[in-house]
Amino acid sequence: MTDPRAELHWAVVGTGSISQSLSDDLALTPGARRHAVCSRDPGRARAFAAEYDFAVAYGSLPSLLADPDVDVVYIATPHATHAEIAIEAIEAGKHVLIEKPMAATARDARRIVQAAGASGCFAMEAMWMRFNPTYRDLIASARAGAIGEVRSVRASFGLPFDVPDSTRWTAERASSTLLDQGIYPVTLALDALGRPARIRASGRVRADGVDLTEHVTFEYENGGFAQLSASMVEYSEPTASVNGTDGWMTLPAPFWATDEYETHAGGLAQALFEPQTTRHERRGNGYVPMLEAVTEAIAAGLTEHPIHPFADAMSTIELLDDIRDLITLNTAPLEETR
Template sequence: MLRWGIAATGGIARTVGHVIAAEPDMMVTAVGSRSLDRARALATELGARNAYGSYAELVRDPDVDVVYVATPQSHHLEVAELAIAAGKAVLCEKPLAATLADAEKMVALAREAGVFLMEAMWMRFNPLIRRLQRMVASGEFGRVRSISASFGFPVPERDHRLWNPALGGGALLDLGIYPLGLAQLLLGVPEVMTVTGAMENGVDAEAGILLSYRDGARALLDTSLISPLAGTAQVTGTRMRADLDAPFFATDRMVVTGPDGERREFVLDPGETGYVGEIREVRDRLAEGATESPVMPLDDSLAMMRLLEDARSRVIDPTGAAA
């Protein structure tokens, strides 16, 4: 049994915790939080025998093999650093950290200690996204020429963590990482990035991004905390086009159109979510003795943090000043 400790008790901790608990060869053995009462409540819900009122206690639990870091990104480095120092494998929610400097420190610590670390970018483990990636890699799709993707929705409650600069708020880190992540997965690092957008409440409230590549390929991406975006994606190659239903990063339906107009529909099997894929990836890589994932390499996580930090620096506030 692969034994997991859950760091934090919010919605994503609960969701992934239930996915772990449902796997026949995994179990949640402990939950940690700054609130012991919340840790006990989630531990009871997930069938975990131990609950702790601090993350330091959680990582010291001898019955924990892997720590899933589900705190706001402002606390990712803090918790991951404790877990790595304790020799625990780490699955850390996306984005890997709140800043590039934090992400670089986290990766350096894990590599120096020889401890497994992976960003929980569940989009990369969605079976339909993986199918699309294989089609592109095999040449079946042709050369990718354009990508369009969006993800955003209004968040009217200004006390929500997404509007809180101290918690790593803003559209880009939490939502924009998905459109950017799709472009990164299929096209790599761009030659040029153009960003338009606006600040509100001290965070990036919205951003439109154009990525341009050396071979002329491009990606048009959109994210927002103030507008209801479509959440779909379209990938166009020289031989095929793929349309991904919303939300594209967790899509359950993809339609591929070939050069003759023939349409093929791919539908996700029930239960085969990206969450399942990412926790099984941790299991499989640990069984091999690996310290990184080839599906979600740490160098890709660092490259994404560079893009996010660059994009955030280009969003302007209403007076025209840089963010």
């Protein structure tokens, strides 16, 4: 087991943009040390280790997991690989932090939860938005009645990361706008309103099954609703609002990583023209609060984190499964994407 008095030695699997941002933030995280990086391309692993000051580089996962100095593994690989890598790491006695989504399906996510439970290792989906102090403050304020009873949510994450027929997005990798971007609006809706009674969803899906865009409506028994959208091929203003009987709160772009929000409340004129701005310090690229919380939780011997426990991650991914089924049912695949 990890010595709680020592620094935790982190390893990163994958060398893409997320691993780069996260590695910068590991350097700012108390109690964390950048130790190892792994890539299928040994040359990339060595270059990454040199650039981001990791002690060692590996060209295979078994080699990394055999390193006794590795305490925690961050998994930043394609969605389809999350479950197998996480389970292999857990069975090797390593703690894991898994880039969202935790797995491509709820079924695979349950396998991770079971493996973690059997091993006693810490495991968590890296839903960094939930650790963002600005986001946490907004949710806490909304639940405390800052805008009365919460009645609706509006959230979008549409940025053209790729062209519609990009070969970087494949069914084999479980590439998905819903899993990659839509998870943020869905999580906000769940945090503000809870699980919906009904879901309506449709979007654009390639012939190979990769979803490009989606728009989703959650409906609640009390008349509340959430309007959510995501796209990887076009813009959809990446902002969000939480709306209530006595006002509303807005998160500017990018809403999942912002350092401020506005509260519009206190009477009609004040709500319209005198919003109150709340700001929190941004630390690094935004991953530091999550990395710090995970490092502290592991040092304390926890196997889950109360801010984002397995139950919450499972609730979200089960809902994503339902949304994906509806999108597939309601959308004819695109034979041509241009």
